[in-house]
Amino acid sequence: MNSPDTRKSDMTSETAAPATAVRAVPATAVRRRGRNAVRGKEVLGAWTLMVPYLVLLLVAGIVPIAYALWISFQQSPTLLEPNKTGFGGLQAYVQVVSDFRFARSFGDIFAVLLVWLPIMILAIVGLALLVHASPGRFGRIMRFIYYIPGALGGVANLMLWVYLLNPSQSPISGFLSGMGFDTIKQVIATRGDLPVILAAMLLLQGLGQWVVTVNGGLNSLPDDVLEAASLDGANAWQLAWRIKLPMIRQWIGYAALLNLAYGFQLFLEPYLLNQVASGSLPAEYSPTQLGYWFAFVGNNFPAAAAMSVIIVIITLAIGLVVVFRSGLFSVEEN
Amino acid sequence: MSATGARVRAGGRPSGAVRRWDAGRIARVTFMTLVALVFLYPMVGFFVVALRSDASVADGTGGFLGIGGISPAGIAHSWHEIISYGGSDTPHVYLTWIGNTIFVAVTGAVLALIAALPSGYALARLRFPGKRYVLIVTLLAMVMPNTVLVIPLFLEVNAINAVGTLWPVAVIMGFFPFGVYLSYIHFRTAMPFELVEAARIDGLGEIRIFFQIALPISKQAVALVAFFSFVANWTNFFLPLALLTSSFSEQTISVGIQSLISSSPLFNPTTAAGLNVKLYMPELALATAISTVPMLIVFIVAQRFLIRGQTLGAVKG
Incomplete structure (x- = not known):
């Protein structure tokens, strides 16, 4: 290893995390390289060991993106010529972007993000700090309870919400009927409700695992700093606000960006809520749903591919910021 | 803590x-x-x-x-309704869906392990040109929501006429960059570089070092990769929806529950009127609750490894 063995990304220690967990540990001296033959064997061995992964990366990552890119530049079929093929330039992109649902679907997502993301980040940070301020069994139990809904996963979580939002048997039916709702269709399809419902669903589902993650970041803060602050007379509030919060800034940024990327690809929730509301929601609420529509209803693969390429580019941009700017990952050669 | x-x-x-x-x-x-x-x-x-x-x-x-x-009578009735769903053409289709899901989730997790452990080790402990790029691509693939690739994957699988079969879903689920990252972190922290060096001096080849030295100390990584991959596969909805919807008996449970919802008189009275099976809230909730049991089992088995893995800073939605 020629460069310092950065252990920044390993913010994992369950036990009292020593300061070294976040600080770079200098490796021992530069190791002397053996003969070229040894080096060659190492390179060959490395690539051999990576073959299964690289095959899967190609098959399930790179080839589909390249193929979608290629298809997105093909001509779209029309009613008169359903089998029309050939190079179509930016035709599919123009068609997608000028579709009346395109801008609206991004607007819908922004509405959800606007309601959800600030609450989500506040809740993640607040609960993570509270869990971190609760040593021992109580904190662990709370952290576990917050985690359960996320562990249930997609469709199970949706069913939980169907149960919650159906006034006929909901445990909050008093609240729902107080709002004037008699059927689940009314609850979901009333204008303006959907962003709030989606925000609540995403919050309940995602909060727990992010509390655990950010709590992990808190656990890796050097003990001596926290101890010094409390010896200086900082109370729990000051400790959280002045010391811990600034130190987990990069974790908060990481959570915000990944949740932003997650919001852009929203599919399952609006798709299934539409079924529950017997089709009274737009079937192309989110951009991913619109891409799905192009592929499965419109049978317009170039447009579906173009839509996917657009969503991939957006999430890729967010991903690049996370990887290179969040400071959580070290991608330097080591 | x-x-x-x-x-x-x-x-x-x-x-x-x-x-x-x-x-x-x-x-x-x-x-x-x-x-x-x-x-x-x-x-x-x-x-x-x-x-x-x-x-x-x-x-x-x-x-x-x-x-x-x-x-108990209510439970028995609900279970009877669930198991009768699918009629005589596709009897016990609920159990078929569970079986399909076990197949794709387990196959996907095994493939993820086969891919993640050696590549994580190579990235963590071997020097080779291009390593930085493999790492960057892995991290990017890890932080991007996997659903963004579903339509491109559908187009790819459609091009080889394999839509409606289970194996492409299982293979695609084997691509689990988070697992590669977990293994990478594991070998960086749990396996001292000196160990590799010593094995080389003993004359072991690179591949044998992985199998004889690295693999035996990777129990933690195996548990984490297997768990996270299994749960991600089990709850995956969009991929099986796009690749399997065309074939009723070749679906996974998450897509199957969607069929149950759309056949419920609660939400779709017209469709439900033509069915003998009546799926109300208890049936839907029971079908959902049973579908989470395999996840509970793997959770209990893997839980002592979990907090550590969950905090690796690589959770994705």
Whole structure:
């Protein structure tokens, strides 16, 4: 290893995390390289060991993106010529972007993000700090309870919400009927409700695992700093606000960006809520749903591919910021 | 937890302030408990609904959260309805879906392990040109939501005429960059570089070093990769929806539950009117609850490894 063995990304220690967990540990001296033959064997061995992964990366990552890119530049079929093929330039992109649902679907997502993301980040940070301020069994139990809904996963979580939002048997039916709702269709399809419902669903589902993650970041803060602050007379509030919060800034940024990327690809929730509301929601609420529509209803693969390429580019941009700017990952050669 | 360590040391100090029930501590404990109750309340109610009879739910009897309405007869009836769904063309299709899901989730997890462990080791402990790019691509693939690739994957699988079959889903699920990252972190922290060097001096080849030295100490990584990959595969909805919807008996349980929802008289009276099977809230909740059992089992098996893995800073939605 020629460069310092950065252990920044390993913010994992369950036990009292020593300061070294976040600080770079200098490796021992530069190791002397053996003969070229040894080096060659190492390179060959490395690539051999990576073959299964690289095959899967190609098959399930790179080839589909390249193929979608290629298809997105093909001509779209029309009613008169359903089998029309050939190079179509930016035709599919123009068609997608000028579709009346395109801008609206991004607007819908922004509405959800606007309601959800600030609450989500506040809740993640607040609960993570509270869990971190609760040593021992109580904190662990709370952290576990917050985690359960996320562990249930997609469709199970949706069913939980169907149960919650159906006034006929909901445990909050008093609240729902107080709002004037008699059927689940009314609850979901009333204008303006959907962003709030989606925000609540995403919050309940995602909060727990992010509390655990950010709590992990808190656990890796050097003990001596926290101890010094409390010896200086900082109370729990000051400790959280002045010391811990600034130190987990990069974790908060990481959570915000990944949740932003997650919001852009929203599919399952609006798709299934539409079924529950017997089709009274737009079937192309989110951009991913619109891409799905192009592929499965419109049978317009170039447009579906173009839509996917657009969503991939957006999430890729967010991903690049996370990887290179969040400071959580070290991608330097080591 | 570092906080635990702090408290142990604080105990040595005369102040003992940490243990006192001051206003701040009461507020904190009360607030956290309230949030926990908000989380638990609907979940408990949901699992109770799964155990109630249709009539009890329809009448709204059963007291607090309907707990009084739990009845073995209701459970038996609900189970009978679930198992009868699919008619004579696709008998017991619910069990078929569970079986399909076990197949793709387990195959996907095994492939993820086969791919992740050697590549994670190579990235962590071997020097080779291009490593930085493999790492960057892996991290990018890891932080991007996997659903963004579903339509491109559908187009690819469609091009080879394999839509509606299970194996492409399983293979695609084997691509699990988070697992590669977990293994990478594992070998960087758990396997000293000197160990590799020593094995080389002993004359072992690179591949044999992985199998004889690295693999035996990778139990933690195996547990984490297998768990996270299995759960991600089990709950995956969009990929099987796009690749398997065309074939009713080749679906996974998450897509199957969607079929149950769309056949329920609660949400789709016209479709449901033509079916013998009546799926009300108890049936839907029971079908959902049973579908989470495999995840509970792997969770219990893997839980002592979990907190560590979950905090690797690589959680994705």
